Amino acid sequence: MADTSKLIVANWKMNGDLLLLQEWLNELNVSHYQVVLCPPFPFLAPAKEHLHQIKIGAQDCHFEDKGAFTGFISSSMLKNVGCDYVIVGHSERRAFETDEDVGKKADAAMKVGLVPILCVGEPLNVRKEGNHINFVLNQLKNSLKNLPANKEIIIAYEPLWAIGSGLTAEKKDIEEMHKAIKEVTHLPVLYGGSVKPDNAPIILNTPFVEGLLVGGASLNINDFNAILSV
Numbered sequence: 001m002a003d004t005s006k007l008i009v010a011n012w013k014m015n016g017d018l019l020l021l022q023e024w025l026n027e028l029n030v031s032h033y034q035v036v037l038c039p040p041f042p043f044l045a046p047a048k049e050h051l052h053q054i055k056i057g058a059q060d061c062h063f064e065d066k067g068a069f070t071g072f073i074s075s076s077m078l079k080n081v082g083c084d085y086v087i088v089g090h091s092e093r094r095a096f097e098t099d100e101d102v103g104k105k106a107d108a109a110m111k112v113g114l115v116p117i118l119c120v121g122e123p124l125n126v127r128k129e130g131n132h133i134n135f136v137l138n139q140l141k142n143s144l145k146n147l148p149a150n151k152e153i154i155i156a157y158e159p160l161w162a163i164g165s166g167l168t169a170e171k172k173d174i175e176e177m178h179k180a181i182k183e184v185t186h187l188p189v190l191y192g193g194s195v196k197p198d199n200a201p202i203i204l205n206t207p208f209v210e211g212l213l214v215g216g217a218s219l220n221i222n223d224f225n226a227i228l229s230v
């Protein structure tokens with residue numbers, strides 16, 4: 001039985017293929033946590049068809065349900081192929097998305113029954129200035145302000161300077177930020193940012209951390225299983 005008190009989300013980003021999906025099918029160990037796989041769009045349907053023991057999520061959605069938006073995917077389409085979750089506001093997309101855009105995407109997702117995983121995080125210059133908590137809480141305020149009070153949303157804190165850099169925030173910094181987010185939103189908070197097998201035990205045992213958003217380490221099934229074994 002999975003431990004649903006902590007959620008481990010695998011974000012493949014623009015990586016992976018059907019062979020990796022087969023490795024997940026054959027070798028994934030999900031005995032300890034609730035696991036969500038967020039592969040690229042082409043692999044959502046086969047993931048849902050074969051990986052019955054876990055949940056499936058998408059990496060993004062549009063805030064409109066349909067229309068002349070070539071190359072985009074709506075929440076209803078994601079729901080139609082069996083998604084349960086969708087990531088919105090990932091740091092790699094925030095360069096061209098506003099907080100309001102992220103909030104609209106979360107709203108669209110919830111309207112069709114998807115759970116949004118809403119990402120927030122500060123760049124390195126903001127962290128060095130000591131304004132990181134205000135920066136992240138403002139992101140949340142702007143993204144959540146038009147959403148219903150009884151919203152079902154998961155927050156993922158991913159410091160921008162730790163995404164794909166090999167750097168990870170220190171335990172005290174993670175605890176500080178997660179506590180601040182939790183006090184304001186009362187929502188589950190995941191940590192993301194160069195999560196690996198060697199730092200996952202420390203992060204998962206940090207107060208106020210309720211799961212992980214795993215990037216590169218999810219592309220190696222042995223590394224991901226090692227994280228799940230914590």
